[in-house]
Amino acid sequence: MSLKQLFRQPMLRAMLGRQHIQALRSMTTQSDKVLVDLDPKTGVAVVQMNRPPVNSLNLEFLSDINNTLDKLHNDKSCRGLILTSSNNKVFCAGLDIMEMYQPQTDRLTEFWKTLQNVWMNLYGSRLATIAAINGHSPAGGCLLATCCDYRIMVQNFTIGLNETQLGIIPPFWFVDSMEGVVGYRQTELACQKGLMMTTDQASKIGLVDEVVTPEVVLQKAQNEMVSWLKIPDYARQLTKSQMKMPNINKLRARRDEDVQHFVNFITKDSVQQALGFYIENLKKKAKK
Numbered sequence: 308m309s310l311k312q313l314f315r316q317p318m319l320r321a322m323l324g325r326q327h328i329q330a331l332r333s334m335t336t337q338s339d340k341v342l343v344d345l346d347p348k349t350g351v352a353v354v355q356m357n358r359p360p361v362n363s364l365n366l367e368f369l370s371d372i373n374n375t376l377d378k379l380h381n382d383k384s385c386r387g388l389i390l391t392s393s394n395n396k397v398f399c400a401g402l403d404i405m406e407m408y409q410p411q412t413d414r415l416t417e418f419w420k421t422l423q424n425v426w427m428n429l430y431g432s433r434l435a436t437i438a439a440i441n442g443h444s445p446a447g448g449c450l451l452a453t454c455c456d457y458r459i460m461v462q463n464f465t466i467g468l469n470e471t472q473l474g475i476i477p478p479f480w481f482v483d484s485m486e487g488v489v490g491y492r493q494t495e496l497a498c499q500k501g502l503m504m505t506t507d508q509a510s511k512i513g514l515v516d517e518v519v520t521p522e523v524v525l526q527k528a529q530n531e532m533v534s535w536l537k538i539p540d541y542a543r544q545l546t547k548s549q550m551k552m553p554n555i556n557k558l559r560a561r562r563d564e565d566v567q568h569f570v571n572f573i574t575k576d577s578v579q580q581a582l583g584f585y586i587e588n589l590k591k592k593a594k595k
């Protein structure tokens with residue numbers, strides 16, 4: 308019997324109730340790289356990034372994240388999202404560097420457009436969003452975290468927009484996301500120097516809201532979510548939208564130009580060379 312047929316069984320429907328069936332259905336249709344557990348009672352979805360070894364964001368993974376966000380946004384029972392990782396050492400290693408090294412232009416273009424979509428979808432989400440950062444979170448990982456409304460991070464990891472250390476540039480919407488959280492001066496320092504901050508350093512500048520131990524990170528996120536969901540959705544959503552729409556509209560207006568800049572920049576010989584060195588060092592370090 309297929310899952311579709313199974314969900315139609317009157318006995319199962321009677322036993323589990325409509326809400327639970329909907330939640331089960333949405334869970335079973337997700338990709339194995341993005342694990343979703345939507346609690347029909349609370350309306351909170353825990354979304355675990357699950358692309359070993361380090362949740363680096365390649366084109367397919369980004370598409371899966373986008374599809375998951377779309378499904379949750381279309382599910383009226385869903386009110387909150389907790390974003391975390393199935394790897395308890397790495398929340399997300401940022402963009403998959405291999406997407407940017409010796410790329411095919413078509414795929415590189417598609418990759419960047421998909422990342423723009425993920426950013427707009429998560430940053431502008433109608434849901435209350437909390438990042439439960441249970442591991443390192445460089446660059447694109449930090450971007451995902453700063454898209455969320457609240458950040459809880461496990462102690463003794465690192466987070467930051469370290470692009471300049473790779474010889475690349477954090478795009479304006481990465482910078483805007485961070486600026487919205489920590490303000491202009493801290494963003495300027497962090498982005499120009501490509502700082503990877505420890506959890507404690509990040510907490511000092513307000514990049515993370517709470518520092519916790521690994522055992523409690525999810526529970527803390529669930530507890531925090533309760534307080535967000537006490538606020539009427541329409542009031543919270545309109546307030547959020549009022550604050551985030553200017554940045555979203557800024558990217559919308561410059562989308563094509565941003566793709567063009569990215570492709571032109573990444574395909575420069577000097578940038579390819581810098582990426583090549585960075586990958587070599589990363590692989591050497593991984594072998595040790």
Ligand SMILES: CC/C=C\C/C=C\C/C=C\CCC/C=C/C(=O)SCCNC(=O)CCNC(=O)[C@H](O)C(C)(C)COP(=O)(O)OP(=O)(O)OC[C@H]1O[C@@H](n2cnc3c(N)ncnc32)[C@H](O)[C@@H]1OP(=O)(O)O
Pocket residue numbers: 360361363396397399400401402403404405443445446447448469470473475476477478568569572573589590592593594
């Ligand atoms: C004028 C111009 C105008 C406009 C400009 C327009 C555009 C700007 C241009 C570009 C913008 C690009 C924005 C880029 C954003 C990014 O996210 S870049 C990615 C940055 N990420 C990193 O630097 C992280 C690197 N990784 C690490 O530091 C560590 O891996 C870790 C701390 C995350 C985890 O450490 P460990 O657990 O010890 O794991 P290992 O280091 O052993 O790694 C295991 C395995 O994974 C590979 N790997 C790690 N990170 C990545 C990655 N990001 N992408 C691909 N692969 C990665 C690593 O090499 C190991 O592989 P193997 O050796 O085992 O094969």
